[in-house]
Amino acid sequence: MILKSLVLTAIYLTLSLLGLSAAHADFSYVNVQKNDPAFNISSYTISEIETPVTLYPMIELPAVGNPIGDIITSIDSIIAIGQRIWKIVDAGRPVITTKIAPMISVLPHLEGENPTLNQMATWSAPKVKSFRVSFKNGYNSEVVGFTYTIYFQFNGSYKNTGKYITNLKVQASEINVAWGFNFDATSELIGIANVGTMDSPIASATMQISYIVKGLLNESRHTQGFYVDGSGNLQIFP
Numbered sequence: 416m417i418l419k420s421l422v423l424t425a426i427y428l429t430l431s432l433l434g435l436s437a438a439h440a441d442f443s444y445v446n447v448q449k450n451d452p453a454f455n456i457s458s459y460t461i462s463e464i465e466t467p468v469t470l471y472p473m474i475e476l477p478a479v480g481n482p483i484g485d486i487i488t489s490i491d492s493i494i495a496i497g498q499r500i501w502k503i504v505d506a507g508r509p510v511i512t513t514k515i516a517p518m519i520s521v522l523p524h525l526e527g528e529n530p531t532l533n534q535m536a537t538w539s540a541p542k543v544k545s546f547r548v549s550f551k552n553g554y555n556s557e558v559v560g561f562t563y564t565i566y567f568q569f570n571g572s573y574k575n576t577g578k579y580i581t582n583l584k585v586q587a588s589e590i591n592v593a594w595g596f597n598f599d600a601t602s603e604l605i606g607i608a609n610v611g612t613m614d615s616p617i618a619s620a621t622m623q624i625s626y627i628v629k630g631l632l633n634e635s636r637h638t639q640g641f642y643v644d645g646s647g648n649l650q651i652f653p
Contacts, residue, residue, distance in 0.1 A: 451553075452552060452553020452554055453552050453553065453554055453556070453595075454552065454595055454630050454631040454632045455552055455553045455630065455632050455633055456550050456551075456552060456558065456559075456596075456628055456630050456633055456634075456635040457551060457552060457553045457555075458550070458551045458555070459548075459549070459550050459551075459635065459637055460548070460549050460551075461546055461547065461548045461549075461639060461651075462546065462547050463544065463545070463546050463547075463651075464545050464546065464547045464562065465545065466543050466544070466545040466564055485497075485498075487499045487519070487604060488604075488606070488607060489524050489607075490524070490607065490608065490609065491524070491609075491613075492523065492524055492609050492613060492616045493521055493522065493523060493524050493579070493607055493608075493609055493616060493618045494521070494522055494523070494524040495519055495520070495521050495522075495604060495607045495620065496519070496520050496522065497517065497518050497519035497520055497583075497604075498517040498518070498519070499603060499604045500601060500602070500603045500604075501517035501601065501602055502599070502600070502601050502602075503563060503585055503586060503587040503600045503601065503602050503624070504561065504587045504590060504598060504599055504600035505599060517584060517602075518581075518582050518583055518584040519580075519583040519584070519604055519620060520579075520580065520581040520582070520583070521579055521580040521581075521583070521607050521618040521619070521620050521645075522535070522571075522573075522579050522581070522618070523573045523577060523579065523616065525573075534573060535571045535572060535573050535579065536571070536572055536575075537570055537571060537572045538568050538569075538570060538571045538581065539568050539569050539570045539571075539647060540568070541566050541567065541568050541582065542566070542567055542568070542569065542647055542649065543564060543565070543566050544564065544565050544649055545562055545563070545564040545565075546562065546563055546564075546565075546639075546651070547560065547561075547562050548560065548561055548562075548563070548626065548639075550596075550628050550635060552593075552630075556593075557591070557593075558592070558593040558595075558596050558628075558630070559591070559592050559593065559596055559598045559628050560589075560590070560591045561587055561588070561589060561590040561591070561598070561600070562587065562588050562589040562590075563585055563586065563587045563588075563600070563624065564585070564586055564587075564588065565583075565584075565585055565622075565641060565643070565649065566582060566583070566584050566585075566586070567580055567581070567582055567583040567584070567643050567649075568580070568581050568582045569643070569644070569645050569646065569647045570645060570646070570647065571645070576614075576615060576616075577611070577615060577616040577617065577618070577645070578611065578616070578617045578618065578644070578645030578646055579616075579618045579645050580618050580619075580620060580643060580644070580645055583620060583622070583643060584602075585602040585622065585624060587600060595630060595631045596628060596629065596630050596631075597628070597629045598626070598627070598628050598629075599626070599627045600624060600625065600626045600627075601624070601625050602622060602623070602624050603622065603623050603624075603625070604620060604621075604622055605621040605622060605623050605640070606620075606621050607619065607620050607621075608621075610644055611645075616645075617644055617645045617646055618644065618645045619642060619643065619644035619645065620642070620643055620644075621640060621641075621642050622640065622641050622642075622643070623638055623639070623640050623641075624638065624639045624640075624641075625637070625638045626638075626639075639651065639653070640652050640653070
């Protein structure tokens with residue numbers, strides 16, 4: 416309201432110098448807002464891109480050790496530990512934490528004891544993929560654009576058996592938000608599953624990224640799901 420008042424005041428002063436009324440100024444301002452395609456979100460696209468080199472200094476992937484966080488969910492043979500939901504973008508700014516980064520580990524469910532990565536071996540190097548999300552207005556100009564990157568390590572085994580996941584996380588970067596728009600994004604664990612056998616488990620996790628773009632005239636909500644597993648597969652789906 417304060418911003419609108421300042422804008423209207425500037426319009427009033429300008430038009431008064433031209434001999435026009437304040438009432439006409441207010442009517443013209445409202446009409447421009449209601450009919451201007453610049454403030455309407457009209458399209459949404461997502462595409463895989465090469466991970467930006469500038470992103471790496473922002474990230475400190477933890478070394479494989481004991482998982483940080485609470486038990487999220489479990490099934491017969493595997494358990495998920497970490498944080499189920501976390502913000503990756505808040506009011507158009509990336510949420511970056513490096514000391515205790517939100518992450519998820521999908522590990523063997525051991526009866527009577529807590530799972531510990533110190534008892535596990537054969538972990539892969541981190542796998543990294545980046546995606547670019549773009550929202551455009553009625554003039555086909557980008558009003559919100561951001562890159563998010565998925566990280567995880569896989570192939571971890573317990574007593575030479577199974578393939579598990581650790582350090583699974585999502586982080587956003589290179590966020591551009593035009594004036595008049597607000598953007599938020601969150602990441603959430605949807606579920607886990609054993610896609611192997613009971614004797615040789617392969618842990619998998621399904622995640623969801625939710626975006627909310629609010630403009631002066633409308634609001635756009637989208638979700639993007641992805642799947643990872645202990646064999647190193649990563650699939651993106653609508």
